[in-house]
Amino acid sequence: MSELLKQLEERSGNACELCGATDSLEQKVHLDVYEVPDSPKNVKDTSILACETCRTQLEDESLVDPNHWRALNDSMWSPVPAVQVVVYRMLDQLRPHGWPVDLIDMMYMEEDTKQWAEDGIQRGPKIIHKDVNGNILQRGDSIVLIKDLDVKGAGFTAKRGTPVRNITLVYDNAGQVEGRVNGINIVILTEYVKKTSKDE
Incomplete structure (x- = not known):
């Protein structure tokens, strides 16, 4: 056994x-x-x-x-x-x-x-999340913002160059990921992020 x-x-x-x-x-x-x-x-x-x-x-x-x-x-x-x-x-x-x-x-x-x-749930076509350079994003990846983003309802701007670690994927939207910025979990558009190595 x-x-x-x-x-x-x-x-x-x-x-x-x-x-x-x-x-x-x-x-x-x-x-x-x-x-x-x-x-x-x-x-x-x-x-x-x-x-x-x-x-x-x-x-x-x-x-x-x-x-x-x-x-x-x-x-x-x-x-x-x-x-x-x-x-x-x-x-x-x-x-x-x-x-x-x-x-x-x-x-x-x-x-x-x-x-x-x-x-693990397949609903319709497989959704693939990609960063601005076409790199495939996966759960747990680290990214960096490539432009300033106004965070609605939180009263701050997430600055360009801000690192976001351990992201999660919005399972039904290939254009969105989630991550913590300034201690708040926010939705981020994939067109404004660049994948980085987890050590950066």
Whole structure:
């Protein structure tokens, strides 16, 4: 048994972290590691313990049984970010069925966990964020402003040359990123930024 599998079994109490299935005398449930796709590099725990039924449906959208996923009503309250991400993505996939919408509205996730979840959701054409020079921007990148920007509602101007570290991407708008300037999280147009190395 791998060390990771052992850790996940301890964390979950030897139950699927999505549907709650456990091994019993009546039914053998094969629990194994499921690596969350599109996980950021700076997140330590990017795996969950999932049963074969959940894993199969996560890996092949054509096999998804909406009724199986009603168990997310419980797992959506998991304190584990990796579990929250998978739950959110599956609920989003099931939105057309109606009932998942209410669960999505009730979910609470930290901002970076929500971004992680959104990064793995494909809605229409893939959105690619690029700086003024055409360099692809990714979550966690550092940028520098190339012109003075008036920050509406905050009463200050973000000066040209201001560095902004650890940006997040506005998931539905290729022309916008978010970052902290003067301690305030602001939306910045990508046409006014230049990507820098994280050491600058």
